[in-house]
Amino acid sequence: MSTSAAEFRPSVLKRALRSGGLLFGIALVVVMIVAAIAAPWLAPHDPNAQDVLLVLTPPDAAHLFGTDAFGRDVLSRVLWGARISLYVGFVSTLAGVIIGTAIGVVAGYYGGIVDRLVVAATDVLLSFPQLIMGLLLVAVLGASLGNLIIAIAVTAIPAFVRLARGSTLTMRERDFVDACRTLGFSDLRIMFLHVLPNILDEIVVMASLWLASAIRTEATLAFIGLSVPPPTATWGGIVREGFDNLLDAPWMSIFPSLAILAVMIGLNLVGDGLRDATDPKGAP
Amino acid sequence: MLRFVIKRLLTAIPTLWAVLTTVFILVRVVPGDPTIAILGDQASEAARAELRDKLGLAKPILAQYVDFMSQIVQGDLGRSLSTNRPITDDVLAVLPYTIELTLASLLVGTVIGVPLGVLAAEKRDGFADWFARLFSLAGVSFPAFVSGILLLIAFAVELRWFPVISTSKPGDPWGRFVALVLPSLNLGLLMVAYVTRVTRSGMLKALGEDYVRTARAKGLPHRIVVWRHAFRNVLVPVVTVVGLYLGVLIGNAVLTEIVFNRPGIGKLIVTALNQRDYSLLQGLMVVSAFAIVVANILTDLTYGLVDPRVKTS
Numbered sequence: 255m256s257t258s259a260a261e262f263r264p265s266v267l268k269r270a271l272r273s274g275g276l277l278f279g280i281a282l283v284v285v286m287i288v289a290a291i292a293a294p295w296l297a298p299h300d301p302n303a304q305d306v307l308l309v310l311t312p313p314d315a316a317h318l319f320g321t322d323a324f325g326r327d328v329l330s331r332v333l334w335g336a337r338i339s340l341y342v343g344f345v346s347t348l349a350g351v352i353i354g355t356a357i358g359v360v361a362g363y364y365g366g367i368v369d370r371l372v373v374a375a376t377d378v379l380l381s382f383p384q385l386i387m388g389l390l391l392v393a394v395l396g397a398s399l400g401n402l403i404i405a406i407a408v409t410a411i412p413a414f415v416r417l418a419r420g421s422t423l424t425m426r427e428r429d430f431v432d433a434c435r436t437l438g439f440s441d442l443r444i445m446f447l448h449v450l451p452n453i454l455d456e457i458v459v460m461a462s463l464w465l466a467s468a469i470r471t472e473a474t475l476a477f478i479g480l481s482v483p484p485p486t487a488t489w490g491g492i493v494r495e496g497f498d499n500l501l502d503a504p505w506m507s508i509f510p511s512l513a514i515l516a517v518m519i520g521l522n523l524v525g526d527g528l529r530d531a532t533d534p535k536g537a538p
Numbered sequence: 539m540l541r542f543v544i545k546r547l548l549t550a551i552p553t554l555w556a557v558l559t560t561v562f563i564l565v566r567v568v569p570g571d572p573t574i575a576i577l578g579d580q581a582s583e584a585a586r587a588e589l590r591d592k593l594g595l596a597k598p599i600l601a602q603y604v605d606f607m608s609q610i611v612q613g614d615l616g617r618s619l620s621t622n623r624p625i626t627d628d629v630l631a632v633l634p635y636t637i638e639l640t641l642a643s644l645l646v647g648t649v650i651g652v653p654l655g656v657l658a659a660e661k662r663d664g665f666a667d668w669f670a671r672l673f674s675l676a677g678v679s680f681p682a683f684v685s686g687i688l689l690l691i692a693f694a695v696e697l698r699w700f701p702v703i704s705t706s707k708p709g710d711p712w713g714r715f716v717a718l719v720l721p722s723l724n725l726g727l728l729m730v731a732y733v734t735r736v737t738r739s740g741m742l743k744a745l746g747e748d749y750v751r752t753a754r755a756k757g758l759p760h761r762i763v764v765w766r767h768a769f770r771n772v773l774v775p776v777v778t779v780v781g782l783y784l785g786v787l788i789g790n791a792v793l794t795e796i797v798f799n800r801p802g803i804g805k806l807i808v809t810a811l812n813q814r815d816y817s818l819l820q821g822l823m824v825v826s827a828f829a830i831v832v833a834n835i836l837t838d839l840t841y842g843l844v845d846p847r848v849k850t851s
Contacts, residue, residue, distance in 0.1 A: 385789030
């Protein structure tokens with residue numbers, strides 16, 4: 255982005271607001287976040303309360319999403335599960351973005367041997383399928399909330415290193431960076447107060463797409479059985495329990511699947527909308 | 539062409555070495571005692587020492603590294619902790635199923651994705667374009683296990699067009715094909731999304747180029763302008779995205795295999811996880827990383843085929 259901040263913001267905002275997809279995406283994501291935060295008040299039942307008389311009942315007025323194999327209310331479990339899924343997604347993406355961007359900016363700014371080592375390391379890490387890497391890390395570290403966040407963050411780091419490094423490389427050659435050097439600013443100040451703000455829009459766009467990917471990875475790991483241990487509700491875990499009862503109780507896997515899908519569609523719309531808004535050339 | 543191929547193969551060697559080293563480090567440097575992870579924290583010190591010996595963990599780390607590397611160079615992935623069978627044999631037994639699934643999904647992805655992307659670009663903002671955009675949004679949004687389960691519920695449970703369990707008996711090619719349809723559609727949908735996106739944006743750019751205008755001015759039929767002139771120049775980005783997402787595809791093949799109950803690397807990974815079989819898991823990591831490196835080589839070689847300029851440079 256070559257435009258300065260002053261002429262850049264209003265047009266981005268205008269373009270962003272014109273895009274219906276972006277607004278719809280934001281609405282979807284906001285609804286899911288509110289549902290997650292308000293789960294204790296919204297959930298009609300205790301998510302872990304079992305009722306042997308109500309095992310695998312189809313959706314009705316008392317249990318809108320039906321009940322699972324332990325007679326637990328699926329709606330309440332989906333609402334509570336949103337907390338884990340969104341929390342893991344947000345925290346791990348944030349960690350991956352901060353660490354990856356910091357490494358990428360430093361490597362791109364200094365260049366030389368540090369840069370080459372960083373590039374080689376990211377190339378190697380990117381040769382593992384994201385899911386398989388996350389899977390191995392959680393398997394070896396042990397399935398817990400903290401380890402889940404670490405594993406997903408680690409899979410996000412190389413992508414952000416690569417993005418931040420590439421953008422920093424082009425920024426480094428720009429006149430304003432030379433001007434900063436002439437003024438005697440420290441490297442740290444140039445990197446994080448002058449270069450970083452100029453590459454931030456690309457990073458934000460990618461972060462919103464990675465957030466979707468992080469939530470998907472968490473759900474996937476939970477589906478395989480590598481997430482916060484039961485009885486804690488997670489979306490992927492509920493889908494898994496539903497999958498084990500697919501023929502008797504399809505609703506059990508359908509409702510949490512729809513929740514995952516809503517967040518994915520919302521975040522992808524936000525990411526695409528932001529990308530189109532910040533990069534008019536690439537806009538459809 | 540031969541020189542190009544050899545050069546590309548040689549550059550893969552350092553990458554493979556680095557990838558293998560990473561697997562080695564990941565499995566060993568990660569905190570926690572693997573013997574506790576395998577045996578549980580109630581295990582006696584003697585049992586843990588025995589296991590450590592069996593795993594080769596008692597040796598100095600450098601010796602372990604040399605063992606690991608020299609075994610892999612000979613195609614030996616070690617022995618499974620739970621079954622004591624050679625891991626290479628277990629992997630080779632199911633690998634054809636995973637390769638079959640991945641290739642079938644690639645086919646689905648390109649056969650649907652390329653025409654959809656071209657059509658969307660030709661009739662920009664028209665019906666085909668909106669359809670393509672919705673379709674690719676759905677494709678990137680569906681986690682593979684979610685789309686797999688929904689496909690299962692719709693086509694296997696409700697409509698009963700396909701078997702719920704996609705395992706076929708040997709010597710039944712038709713059964714094997716039928717069992718492949720839903721899983722490869724499931725995995726292919728993801729590919730369709732990416733291929734459509736890249737084809738569409740590439741075609742939009744190509745159709746605005748001068749050479750396309752020239753071709754039109756010459757009075758060439760629309761079909762020839764689109765496919766012979768514009769589309770050829772979109773092939774490189776399409777091949778790139780197919781190669782790039784092969785990694786995603788391999789990861790999602792795992793899920794697809796689980797949902798459709800197909801034999802393959804995915805089911806082997808789940809077995810390894812359930813049995814806490816770390817040597818099997820390590821072997822599977824090596825295999826999947828190796829697959830990505832091979833996929834990257836094939837992608838680069840395909841560049842040479844679709845774009846003659848690549849070979850000479």
